[in-house]
Each structure stands twice: as C-alpha cells, then as structure tokens.
Amino acid sequence: MVTHGFTGRQSGSVPPDRIPPGQHLVENFPVLTAGPTPRIESADWKFTLKVGPRPVKSWSWSEFNGLPRTKMTRDIHCVTSWSKLSTAWEGVAIDDIFADAGLSPPAPFALAHCYDGYSTNVPLADLAMGKAMIALRYEGQPLPREHGGPARLLVPHLYFWKSAKWVNGLQFTERDEAGFWELRGYHMYGDPWNEQRYTND
Numbered sequence: 001m002v003t004h005g006f007t008g009r010q011s012g013s014v015p016p017d018r019i020p021p022g023q024h025l026v027e028n029f030p031v032l033t034a035g036p037t038p039r040i041e042s043a044d045w046k047f048t049l050k051v052g053p054r055p056v057k058s059w060s061w062s063e064f065n066g067l068p069r070t071k072m073t074r075d076i077h078c079v080t081s082w083s084k085l086s087t088a089w090e091g092v093a094i095d096d097i098f099a100d101a102g103l104s105p106p107a108p109f110a111l112a113h114c115y116d117g118y119s120t121n122v123p124l125a126d127l128a129m130g131k132a133m134i135a136l137r138y139e140g141q142p143l144p145r146e147h148g149g150p151a152r153l154l155v156p157h158l159y160f161w162k163s164a165k166w167v168n169g170l171q172f173t174e175r176d177e178a179g180f181w182e183l184r185g186y187h188m189y190g191d192p193w194n195e196q197r198y199t200n201d
Helices: 061-065 094-101
Strands: 046-051 054-060 070-077 082-093 109-114 119-123 133-138 152-154 167-173
Touching (some): 054 061, 054 094, 082 094, 094 133, 152 167
Parallel strands (some): 046 167
Antiparallel strands (some): 070 082, 082 133, 109 119, 109 167, 133 152
C-alpha cells in the first residue's frame, strides 16, 4: 500500500539549497526494500543491456569490473523524507557501458531490472551524460548487500527508489513503462525538488 503524508524536519544548520522540500537530514543510511534482501554471489552476477526484448551485450562480474571506473559524490534523497549529504560512490558510468557495447543511446526510456524482480523506469536523459552509474562501491568499500550489493543503479538526482538495488540489467524502450513502485501509485519521474512522490504530484 502507498502511504501518503510523509513529513520532514528541517535543521537550521542544513544548507537550504541541498535539502528538497519535505526532507530532513540523516547521518545514518536507512535500509528500505520492497521485499527480502537477495544474496547474489559475484560468480553468478551478470549485467545485460537490452534494446526492447533484444539483448545487446552481457558482462560477467569480472568483465564488468574491467570497465572504466567513475567516482561520484552526491546528495541522495529518499521518498520517505530522509536526505543524506555527500555520499561517495564508485562504479561504471552508464555512458561507459554504452561505449563498451558499441551502442549509441538507443531509445528515450529505460527500465532497470533487478535480481529480486524489482524494476523502475528512468528516462535516458537522466542516465547519460555523466548523470548515473552502476555503483559497485560505497564510501570506499564494496557495496553492502543491504544497500544493493554487489551492484545497484545510482541516479542521485531523483528520489532514491529510482536507484534500483541488485540491478542486473537495463532495458531500453520507446515508451515510458512503469516499474514496481510506479505501478503502485508512485510518480513516473520522481524529482525531489518538485516533490514528485505520487502519481498526481
């Protein structure tokens, strides 16, 4: 069920240009999932890029870790009203995945698919041009399982449900197809600065 009425607390010490409306600052990193936390061994992990139903390229864990690495420090914002500042990530930029696959940006929208059956939709414009990555490390350490390890999508400028945990592929589509939470009343885009939490926000 979708629960409305999230509220936040604002601290006077928080820079106002870094905390979206309705958010409050946390020091810890809350763990929220749509279901049980899966255990994926790196030897079994695979990431697949698809255009529509057609697989374009897949990478094993070792192959994916051989791609160029990018570091990114960003603020993150959860739809449940918490924000965490200056989080440090390392992984493979979506642009570098395209480059390794020899693929130009193929379609205007994408669905991220995950090992637990979760999915979420993100426009291509929010994945490319250095805006997003497949994160493999957090704060200098391998990504913890409870935070999506061994790999998660990171789209830090959107609400954090868009940064899908336990990701195993991106599927590019011509139309904007709703994912798990979008089918259950959450916003199709999810911009924290416009408080796009629910369908009609």
